[in-house]
Amino acid sequence: MNFSAWNVRGLWGDGKLRMVKDLKKKYSLNMLGLIETKRQVVTNFDVARIWGRDDLGWEYVSSDGASGGLLLIWDESVFKMNEKCHVWEELSYIAGLCQVPCCFMGDFNEIVHVEERKGATTVPRSGKEFRNWIQDMQLVDLALTDCDFTWFRGRSCSHIDRALVNVEWLEVFPETWLRGGQGNCQIIAP
Template sequence: MVSYNIRGLGSKIKKREVRELIQKQKIDFCFLQETKMENINEFDLKSIWGTDSVGFARRQADGRSGGILSMWNPAIFSSSSQWDISGALIVNGRWAAGNINGCFINVYAPQNLIDKEALWDYLGGVVCQNRVSPICIAGDFNSIRFGNERVGRGSQFSTRDMQAFDNFIRANDLVEIRLQGRTFTWYQPNGQCKSKLDRFLVNDKWLEV
């Protein structure tokens, strides 16, 4: 799986970049955030995935802001239901291997703290309703969990924001998958501030399977 805040998917260069990543890493499920596209047609989706056979769910951008896209290999996973809310795209379905139900949640959290707290509450309800199934929540959470996840000049952060995000993870017994590579996932263009905003969170059932 891969999760990527693409910061605009409209150009041929960005589409080719995602396609090459999917093909090189043999990706089965792709989470993209900030597509900045109001309309993504099936031709675009097949071009991005690299084949005519692709499953997908999308939350359109609001003008040139936001936009979430999930894509998957339909030979591996088939969707049974999907819906979107402000800040997340939720897909339920079944894995071919083992015939197991599962839930994928693609997150592009809002900047506003009140909106983020509402999102954490909603996703907590989704997790509770699906406790018997594997759940994977991935994307750009626009929040840090600990103080050392943001460093550099102008790196102030809201303690309430940080605590609300950490409480969401703990209250729902989610496990953060440790990532390799860089410690931080977002860098200010001038390099003076960096943060860890992107994550994979899973439940115990996911780890069992």
């Protein structure tokens, strides 16, 4: 994660806004804190000029006349991902407490390979983190046997529903497989 704080000594004029925007772009910032904005009001339009219209969050503290003022802008996708990481940590804790066959099944709302989303060219950062979690937990992501995707909306489709099992599960249920379809997934453990 990349972040920066800068005493901008006034966030006025196109030149200063362009400098801040260039800083964000040059360093691929996920969070930016601007100090001494000297602005009593900051609007969505102001923030969009700095950050772009991507998935963002922001808060500000207004200046006191011509002194002070804070503006904090962040990439929502990075911080939402951290909420997901918390869920994955909780699942890790639960699995660690009981050394029994485990199966985590559901809509994880993540792809882990580019071919799991129609038209995708990259795996998002949160998907890479999810893939790392699967590997760290030594889970097996059961392959779909009858289709490529589990979620459909119009022309969009993705493989975001999955069943993740541990080795203990496969020792007890070695013939487990996953069947998918529009709007549902079924784990088959004969």
